[in-house]
Amino acid sequence: MSKRTSYSRGVKAMNYLYAIRLTDLSWPDLVKYLNIIPLSEQQKISQLRFDDDKLRSLLGKLLLFYVLKKHHDDQTNTLPAIRYHQYAKPYLEKLEGGFNISHSGEWIVCLYNPYGVVGVDIEKTQPIDINDYREVLTLTEYNAIKNGLLDFIQLWTLKEAIIKADGRGFYLAPNSFEIPLPFENHTKLDLADHSWFIALFDFSTDYSLAIASMTDTQQTSIQTVDIESLVQKLL
Numbered sequence: 145m146s147k148r149t150s151y152s153r154g155v156k157a158m159n160y161l162y163a164i165r166l167t168d169l170s171w172p173d174l175v176k177y178l179n180i181i182p183l184s185e186q187q188k189i190s191q192l193r194f195d196d197d198k199l200r201s202l203l204g205k206l207l208l209f210y211v212l213k214k215h216h217d218d219q220t221n222t223l224p225a226i227r228y229h230q231y232a233k234p235y236l237e238k239l240e241g242g243f244n245i246s247h248s249g250e251w252i253v254c255l256y257n258p259y260g261v262v263g264v265d266i267e268k269t270q271p272i273d274i275n276d277y278r279e280v281l282t283l284t285e286y287n288a289i290k291n292g293l294l295d296f297i298q299l300w301t302l303k304e305a306i307i308k309a310d311g312r313g314f315y316l317a318p319n320s321f322e323i324p325l326p327f328e329n330h331t332k333l334d335l336a337d338h339s340w341f342i343a344l345f346d347f348s349t350d351y352s353l354a355i356a357s358m359t360d361t362q363q364t365s366i367q368t369v370d371i372e373s374l375v376q377k378l379l
Contacts, residue, residue: 157259157359160215161366162207163347166250169371171195174202180378181205181223200252204245207254210369210377212239215258221379233311242358244308251351260358261338263309265301269350272296280318288325299323301354302342306333309340309356330361 172195178186185205192198209223216239226234236243241258249268256262274289274296281289281299288294303318310316324331329343333356343361347353355361 157257157363159262159355159357159359159361159364160211160256161253161264161345161355161364162210162256162369163251163253163366164203164207164369164371164374166196166199166203166252169199169203171199174199174371177206177375177378178202179222180209182225185223185226200247203252204247204254206374206378207252207369208236208243208245210374211243211254211256212236213377215256216240229311231312231315233308233313242309246304246308249351251348253353255355255357257357257359261309261311262358263305263307263340263356264354265304265308266347266351266353267297267301267304269297269352282319282322284322284325294325294327295352297352298344298354299327301352302327302344302356305354305356306335306340306342309358310335310338 178189181202189198189201192201205223212218218238224236224238227237228234241256242261243254243256244262244264245254246264246266247253248266251266253264253266255264277296278286285299289296289299302323306321307313307316307318321335324333330341333340333342340356341359341361342354342356343364345353345366347366355364
């Protein structure tokens with residue numbers, strides 16, 4: 145099991161979000177960094193069909209290794225083996241706290257909290273037919289979107305962040321819990337097993353970014369990392 149650090153209410157635990165952009169990056173340029181990550185993860189990447197998907201997956205793992213080196217001063221040359229819980233939520237035995245990775249379009253993000261479990265979701269804004277999603281929303285959420293009181297992509301990233309933090313995937317059905325409406329940023333949502341602070345962040349034009357954390361989401365640092373800084377930290 146992953147190592148957990150006890151959280152004291154007197155400690156202002158920070159959520160650290162690191163992001164890297166695909167702009168001007170290509171798979172042939174970065175494939176040489178595959179050997180930094182575990183063989184099992186290399187094999188998963190090699191099975192992806194499109195180069196951009198391979199690039200997103202690799203950069204997510206490299207951001208995770210960046211977190212390990214930045215916050216734990218890790219001196220190894222390769223990312224340790226990624227372990228998986230019962231419902232396939234990943235963890236690192238050497239990394240205290242929790243992390244989560246998400247990507248969409250040209251952005252890859254990795255969220256880390258040294259004191260607790262987290263979830264993150266980023267989605268590129270695109271036209272949708274809300275009727276296609278009726279079954280995964282509560283009636284209150286569905287009506288709020290239909291009446292123009294709530295943006296679907298923002299709602300969905302909040303739900304995804306909670307589901308990813310929870311760690312059971314879609315065993316926690318999206319319509320089994322409800323985002324408090326009207327939504328207030330950094331609100332606390334109580335589910336059966338856990339309580340989550342949830343928040344949306346103005347991150348990039350045409351993208352919605354949401355996080356769920358066991359600790360206060362007002363304490364969140366967002367840093368964009370360029371490929372040069374990333375590689376310099378890892379090598």
